[in-house]
Amino acid sequence: MRRIIPLFICCLLLVNTTPMFSAQELDWGQKAEQILQEVQREQYLEAKEDIKQLSDDFIASDLAKKQLKIEAVQVLSTLLIELDTGLNAISPNKSNLVRKATQLYLAFDAAVNRSQPRWKGYRTTLEEDIARVEKMLPTENRREIKRELDKLIEDYQLVRPAILIAKPVEATTKFDSLMVFLRDQTEYPAIREGLKEARQLVQIIFLGKDEDVLSWKGSFQKIPTGFILFVSGLIGSALTYVSWRKYWEKKEIP
Template identity: 30%
Template sequence: MSRILLAGVVLVHFILFTPAAVLGKEESPVQHWADEAVEIHRLVEKGELERAKGKLENLADRFSNGDFSRIRLSVEGMEALSDTLVELDRELVRVMPRPDRLLVASKRMMLAFDALAHPRQPLWHQYESVWKDDVTSVKQRMKKNRPETVRSAVGTLVRHYRTVEPALYVSRNPETVGAVSTLVHSLERQAGRKPMKPALLTSTLKQWERMIRPLIDGKEQDVLALAHTGMPAWPKAALTLGGIIACALTYVSWQKYRQSRVFVHRRS
C-alpha cells in the first residue's frame, strides 16, 4: 500500500514539475509575448515609461530571435507585429512624450500580440461595437449637414480602425486586410473633400457598415466580396499585385529589423 502511495506522489510531482518540453509538449512563446505586451501597455497607461522601455526591449529581443517554424503567421502579420514594436519604441524614446500617440502605439502592440496568442477570440473583436457606434455618429452628423463635424467623426472612425489594423494582419489574410484598409482610406479621403459629396460618402460608409460583422467572424471571401462591391476589375488586380509587392518588401524590412535588434543587443 505504501508503495502505491509513494508511486502516486512521484507521479504527481513529475506532472507538476517536469518541464513541458520533457513531456513532449513544448510551450509556444506567443502567450508569453502577449502577456508581456499587456504588461507594457499597463505600464504606459500608468506613466511608468522607463519600466515600459525595459519590458519592450525584452519583448523585442525575444520576438526578433523567436522560432516561427511552428507559428501560423504570414509575413505581413510578422511585419505588423514588428512595426508595432518599432512604433512604440520611437514614442517611448522621444524627449517630449506624446501621451495620446503613446497610448495608441501601446494599444496597437498589445492587440496585435493578443491576436497571435488568441486567434479564436482576440481582443480586437471587442471593437465591433466601437466601429458600429462610429458609423452611427457619422450618420447623425451627416443629417445635420455640418461637414466639419462629419470629418471629425470620420477621423475618429479611421483612428479606431487603425488601432486594430496590425491585429487584423495577424488574424486575417493580408489581401483581405489590404482591401478593407483601402475602403477605410477611401472613406477618409471622401470626408476630406471640399466640397464634400454626401452621396458618395454615404455609399462608402454603408459598405463599411456591412463589412464589420463579416470582418469579425466571417469568411475571407465574404469580406473581400463586400470590399470589392462596385469596384472595377483593374483595382482588384492592383490590390493583388500590391499584396505580392508588399509581401516582398515586408520580408526585407523584417530581416533588417532582426539585424538591427541583434546590433543593438550586442552594442549594449
C-alpha cells in the first residue's frame, strides 16, 4: 500500500499537467495532414473545405484547457489564415502552398502529439544543412556559403511554428538570434563558431529538456538589430486569436 500511494499521487499530477484533448481534437493533426495531401495533389477546393472545418473545430474548442501558450494559439491561427488566403488567390502558388500546408501540419501535430511529434524528424535535416555550410567554409566562396546558409534558414522556418508550440518560447528566440548572427556575419571563423553553436542548439531543442533550452547561452550576447525584422518575416503578421475569429466570421457572411 505504501508503494501504491506515491504512484497514485504521481498519476494525479500527470493527469493535471497533461493537456486535455477530446477525440475530435486529437484528429486535428490528421485533418492538417489531409489538407497537406490535398494541396500536394492541387485539390484546392477540398483543401479549402477542410481548412474551414479545422478552423471551426479550433474555434469551438476550449483552448484554456489545452495549456496552449498564447504564442501557440497565435501561430496556429496565422497559419490557417495564410493558407486559406493563398488558396483563394487567382493564381495559387503551389510551392508556397505546400510549404504553408507543411507548416500547418507540423504545427497542429505538435499541439496534439506530445509523444512522437513529426517536427522532431527534421533534426537530421538541420544537422545536414549545418554540415553543408561547414563543408563550404574552406572554399571561401561567399555565394555558395550564403546559398547553403539560406537553405538552413529556410528549413528552420519550416519547422519553427511547431518548435514554438512544443518548446519554450526561448527556443525559437535563441535560434532566431543565431540565424541572424550567421546571416549577417562576414568573418569565416565567426561563422564556424556560430555553426558549432547551431549544432548544439539543435541537439538541445530536439533531444533535450525544456530546462536545457532555458539554460543554454551562446557566445554572442547581443541580439542583432535585424532580429525584429527577421522574426516578422518568419511568422508573418502578428494576428491575435480575436482577429482570427473575426476573419472567419466575416467569411461566413453571405
